[in-house]
Amino acid sequence: MSENATPRKALLEVDxxxxxxxxxxxxxxxxxxIKEGEILGLIGPNGAGKTTCFNxxxxxxxxxxxxxxxxxxxLRKLKRHKITKxxxxxxxxxxxxxxxxxxxxxxxxxxxxxxxxxxxxxLFRTPRHRRTEAEALARAKDLLKIVxxxxxxxxxxxxxxxxxxxxxxxxxxxxxxxxxxxxxxPAAGFNPAEKQRLMQLIRRVxxxxxxxxxxxxxxxxxxxxxxRIVVLEFGKKIAExxxxxxxxxxxVIAAYLGVDEDDAS
Amino acid sequence: MMAGMGSISARWxxxxxxxxxxxxxxKILWVTLLLVIxxxxxxxxxxxxxTNSIDFGTVMFRVIAFALxxxxxxxxxxxxxxxxxxxxxxxxxxAYTTAVLTVEHGSWPFFLALPLAIVVTMISGVIxxxxxxxxxxDYLAIVTLGFGEIIRISVNNIxxxxxxxxxxxxxxxxxxxAKPEPPFKQGGLFEIPRLEWNGLVPSFxxxxxxxxxxxxxxxxxxxxxxxxxxxxxxxxxxxxxxxxRVGRAWEATREDEDAAELMGVPTFKYKxxxxxxxxxxxxxxxxxxxxxxxxxxxxxxxxxxxSMLFVAAVIVxxxxxxxxxIAGGALVAYxxxxxxxxxxxxxxxxxxxxxxxxxxxxxxxxxxRQTRRAKAAEAEIDALEEGDLEETPNV
Amino acid sequence: MDFGxxxxxxxxxxSFTMGxxxxxxxxxxxxxxxxxxxxxxxxxxxxxxxxxxxxxFAVAWTFVLLHGTGDANWSLGKALPILLVALVAAxxxxxxxxxxxxxxxxxxxxxxxxxxxxxxxxxxxASFALSEAMGLRDRFAKWLGVDDNLANYVSxxxxxxxxxxxxxIEPHKLFEVGGYNVTDVDLVIVLAALVMMFALDxxxxxxxxxxxxRAVAQDPESAALMGVNSTRVVQVTFLIxxxxxxxxxxxxxxxxxxxxxxxxxxxxxxAFTAAVMGGIGNLRGxxxxxxxxxxxxxxxxxxWGNEWRDVVAFILLVLILLVRPSGLLGEALGKARA
Numbered sequence: 001m002s003e004n005a006t007p008r009k010a011l012l013e014v015d016x017x018x019x020x021x022x023x024x025x026x027x028x029x030x031x032x033x034i035k036e037g038e039i040l041g042l043i044g045p046n047g048a049g050k051t052t053c054f055n056x057x058x059x060x061x062x063x064x065x066x067x068x069x070x071x072x073x074x075l076r077k078l079k080r081h082k083i084t085k086x087x088x089x090x091x092x093x094x095x096x097x098x099x100x101x102x103x104x105x106x107x108x109x110x111x112x113x114x115x116x117x118x119x120x121x122x123l124f125r126t127p128r129h130r131r132t133e134a135e136a137l138a139r140a141k142d143l144l145k146i147v148x149x150x151x152x153x154x155x156x157x158x159x160x161x162x163x164x165x166x167x168x169x170x171x172x173x174x175x176x177x178x179x180x181x182x183x184x185x186p187a188a189g190f191n192p193a194e195k196q197r198l199m200q201l202i203r204r205v206x207x208x209x210x211x212x213x214x215x216x217x218x219x220x221x222x223x224x225x226x227x228r229i230v231v232l233e234f235g236k237k238i239a240e241x242x243x244x245x246x247x248x249x250x251x252v253i254a255a256y257l258g259v260d261e262d263d264a265s
Numbered sequence: 266m267m268a269g270m271g272s273i274s275a276r277w278x279x280x281x282x283x284x285x286x287x288x289x290x291x292k293i294l295w296v297t298l299l300l301v302i303x304x305x306x307x308x309x310x311x312x313x314x315x316t317n318s319i320d321f322g323t324v325m326f327r328v329i330a331f332a333l334x335x336x337x338x339x340x341x342x343x344x345x346x347x348x349x350x351x352x353x354x355x356x357x358x359x360a361y362t363t364a365v366l367t368v369e370h371g372s373w374p375f376f377l378a379l380p381l382a383i384v385v386t387m388i389s390g391v392i393x394x395x396x397x398x399x400x401x402x403d404y405l406a407i408v409t410l411g412f413g414e415i416i417r418i419s420v421n422n423i424x425x426x427x428x429x430x431x432x433x434x435x436x437x438x439x440x441x442x443a444k445p446e447p448p449f450k451q452g453g454l455f456e457i458p459r460l461e462w463n464g465l466v467p468s469f470x471x472x473x474x475x476x477x478x479x480x481x482x483x484x485x486x487x488x489x490x491x492x493x494x495x496x497x498x499x500x501x502x503x504x505x506x507x508x509x510r511v512g513r514a515w516e517a518t519r520e521d522e523d524a525a526e527l528m529g530v531p532t533f534k535y536k537x538x539x540x541x542x543x544x545x546x547x548x549x550x551x552x553x554x555x556x557x558x559x560x561x562x563x564x565x566x567x568x569x570x571x572s573m574l575f576v577a578a579v580i581v582x583x584x585x586x587x588x589x590x591i592a593g594g595a596l597v598a599y600x601x602x603x604x605x606x607x608x609x610x611x612x613x614x615x616x617x618x619x620x621x622x623x624x625x626x627x628x629x630x631x632x633x634r635q636t637r638r639a640k641a642a643e644a645e646i647d648a649l650e651e652g653d654l655e656e657t658p659n660v
Numbered sequence: 661m662d663f664g665x666x667x668x669x670x671x672x673x674x675s676f677t678m679g680x681x682x683x684x685x686x687x688x689x690x691x692x693x694x695x696x697x698x699x700x701x702x703x704x705x706x707x708x709x710x711x712x713x714x715x716x717f718a719v720a721w722t723f724v725l726l727h728g729t730g731d732a733n734w735s736l737g738k739a740l741p742i743l744l745v746a747l748v749a750a751x752x753x754x755x756x757x758x759x760x761x762x763x764x765x766x767x768x769x770x771x772x773x774x775x776x777x778x779x780x781x782x783x784x785x786a787s788f789a790l791s792e793a794m795g796l797r798d799r800f801a802k803w804l805g806v807d808d809n810l811a812n813y814v815s816x817x818x819x820x821x822x823x824x825x826x827x828x829i830e831p832h833k834l835f836e837v838g839g840y841n842v843t844d845v846d847l848v849i850v851l852a853a854l855v856m857m858f859a860l861d862x863x864x865x866x867x868x869x870x871x872x873x874r875a876v877a878q879d880p881e882s883a884a885l886m887g888v889n890s891t892r893v894v895q896v897t898f899l900i901x902x903x904x905x906x907x908x909x910x911x912x913x914x915x916x917x918x919x920x921x922x923x924x925x926x927x928x929x930x931a932f933t934a935a936v937m938g939g940i941g942n943l944r945g946x947x948x949x950x951x952x953x954x955x956x957x958x959x960x961x962x963x964w965g966n967e968w969r970d971v972v973a974f975i976l977l978v979l980i981l982l983v984r985p986s987g988l989l990g991e992a993l994g995k996a997r998a
Contacts (some may be wrong), residue, residue, distance in 0.1 A: 080526040081529050099520060103611050109528050109530065119538060122505060123505055123506055279960055290834075315734070404981060410977055411933075415971050503805060569925075573788065616787070617789045619788065620783075622785075623765075623779070623781045624764075624768045
């Protein structure tokens with residue numbers, strides 16, 4: 001954790017963001033940032049506003065007031081595929097792979113995100129097509145190796161085990177070449193051994209140079225892998241700090257840990 | 266019945282696997298052999314397959330024209346997952362553009378009118394697709410259905426395109442060699458006789474020869490050669506595009522549009538591309554239809570029914586599999602011609618077949634390989650799970 | 661293009677508008693079938709047009725059965741007894757077809773959770789089969805050896821052609837609105853449509869079954885957990901759609917007096933347009949959409965000529981999707997608007 005001592009540039013800044021849906025305030029003046037190269041955990045009990053927060057960070061929702069800056073520019077409501085181009089990628093809480101495509105093709109779709117290959121490039125097999133395709137293939141194979149499902153590259157995504165499907169989701173998101181990788185409850189439905197492997201994978205992803213935002217329910221996982229944690233409750237930020245600080249924070253214990261400790265095991 | 270169909274696809278898989286295992290030279294030989302047979306088909310006139318009551322060359326032209334259309338529609342329905350029920354509209358736009366340019370309001374040669382017909386259909390595809398592809402997929406079905414009808418009603422009512430009488434004397438494509446001089450000289454570089462079968466004994470029929478390569482009004486075979494060549498070219502293009510970023514984007518969009526968007530696929534753009542591309546292949550086919558042997562089109566040539574037949578062709582063949590689509594298109598064109606007595610019932614049978622197929626075998630006769638593998642794997646997993654359940658009491 | 665034909669005088673304008681409303685009422689009743697099924701299953705019941713078409717034949721056959729084949733011109737009052745029998749026959753026929761459709765073409769797919777596209781294809785197939793079965797009824801009768809007995813019903817040699825109701829219902833002018841003679845037939849059509857709409861609206865809003873329908877429309881899984889029998893709800897939805905199509909068929913035969921095996925298609929597409937226009941899944945939207953479509957179409961026919969009537973309807977559909985894809989009143993059978 002010594003790296004944390006050196007000040008780093010904020011990649012994503014959430015600045016005093018409030019979101020209201022009709023009369024309901026889903027987020028109330030929330031501010032925090034994610035620094036380059038760190039793993040930030042965003043936690044909170046169900047209904048705390050994690051998903052809303054996630055959606056405003058990825059440009060799906062527009063903040064009622066306040067704003068989100070990504071890599072220096074203020075995010076507005078964007079076409080969803082443009083968000084990927086900006087350098088943000090995500091996985092889905094309920095796995096959403098392209099089920100009747102092969103594992104490799106799933107990752108290739110991600111790798112295509114920045115491709116400039118056009119219909120005519122493909123039709124006439126231009127040098128650009130060949131070059132881009134070769135690069136994408138190499139990249140996809142690398143990523144499959146990183147997440148550890150190389151052996152299954154020719155399978156259909158639907159045929160993978162649950163854990164491998166989660167891994168494939170991470171590989172697919174990484175393939176889009178993001179500056180920030182957002183993992184939405186990646187450990188849902190995992191047993192402890194699988195969680196252990198997932199923690200290793202997340203660290204490995206960070207070591208590859210990605211910044212990671214981890215939205216997670218499982219306290220042990222979050223405590224074990226993140227550099228910093230932001231805690232939300234009822235749409236407000238109630239705490240922010242290192243795992244150690246969060247563990248001892250009375251507000252967090254009251255709001256969250258006491259409730260969750262039972263099902264965390 | 267399901268088992269029977271299952272074995273069709275299993276057999277097809279085995280054929281493909283065996284082909285892929287061959288050394289390159291053998292592969293080339295096989296392809297060449299198939300090509301020769303394909304080109305010679307209307308001359309070989311094999312017994313049983315040959316239609317007796319109607320010229321076999323004409324039937325074969327129709328078969329390939331339908332296969333071409335099905336191939337185009339397969340991009341829209343099979344790859345991108347968009348149900349287009351008005352495909353005949355694009356077919357008509359292509360045919361009418363060609364007819365207008367070559368005879369009704371101009372005298373362009375066919376091969377100059379053809380590219381413009383393709384462009385015009387593509388534009389009409391974009392105009393129709395842009396507003397509708399943004400809304401839910403199932404609306405597209407109805408809007409395209411409406412489009413097909415609008416086109417038919419419009420050409421029926423607009424004098425400028427000949428109204429109900431249609432357009433006659435559409436010029437034929439330019440051939441190679443001497444020009445045909447009706448009624449006796451077929452022209453071309455040389456003539457090829459066709460086979461006549463007496464039972465299983467073939468003999469040359471020197472009365473009916475096909476000219477290479479002149480397009481007249483007596484013989485459909487040169488048109489067949491032309492459209493078969495086009496089909497092969499489109500097939501190659503289809504293969505190249507499918508195995509690229511574009512094909513992957515289509516598939517991803519079909520599988521899960523939201524996820525595809527978030528992986529950086531501009532789904533609307535790709536849906537529109539598939540739609541317009543499919544349209545232009547329909548237009549291409551229509552253009553060849555207009556300039557074919559009869560050289561005549563009218564609004565009745567483009568009934569809504571044809572759209573339904575095209576869709577049936579793709580679905581029956583197994584949406585997403587190009588060979589399945591070609592086979593479906595060929596069957597849809599061929600069966601009613603071969604079994605003419607049955608013609609009155611063909612729609613009834615089509616309707617029933619469509620429903621039965623949808624209910625019993627949602628993935629079509631020859632679904633894309635991957636779907637079948639997925640099914641097989643699912644069945645395996647199911648079997649394993651059941652096995653587990655049986656074992657549980659012993660534990 | 662002749663805008664004068666429509667806007668030249670108030671009389672013309674009123675007359676085209678009134679004429680459009682009468683057809684619009686029929687569209688609205690058919691649109692109900694689309695909108696209810698879509699609301700509950702999110703599927704386009706493509707074969708609903710045939711449900712309607714069988715209703716129209718039921719009406720004509722009832723007249724042949726009870727009156728014979730001699731052509732006659734009757735007033736509405738004189739035709740009323742047979743017309744009521746015909747109404748019941750049409751409602752039964754249409755409802756039966758709708759239920760068969762649900763059972764054969766939809767339920768197996770719903771149970772398998774098949775993609776929507778497949779359900780649509782299944783429905784298209786069923787639509788063709790139903791329409792063709794009607795067009796080939798002479799052949800079937802022949803096979804069964806009953807072609808002589810049923811000659812009046814199967815109309816051999818021209819089973820695919822127009823089949824006319826032997827009794828033409830002669831409309832009588834009741835009063836005049838801006839040059840348009842409002843007849844008893846028109847009035848009955850519009851009133852019947854409104855009454856059926858109102859009754860259905862109340863049914864969905866107030867009864868236990870209506871609640872079930874709304875619950876399934878909103879969230880089938882939760883509804884199932886709460887003990888709603890969703891298969892039954894789907895069946896009732898098809899049944900209601902069929903009954904309404906039967907009413908529409910009777911009204912249509914009163915106004916037009918003839919039908920054919922392909923009569924359903926165009927009306928079906930228009931009714932679907934009406935449903936989308938009003939906001940699919942929305943019952944009141946179907947009424948509004950039907951009336952608006954009927955009027956627009958009538959105006960379009962006045963301006964561009966009658967041969968363009970159908971084109972106006974389709975172009976309207978595309979425009980609506982472009983400008984307001986969720987329809988005039990918004991979608992949702994499940995939501996409060998029901």
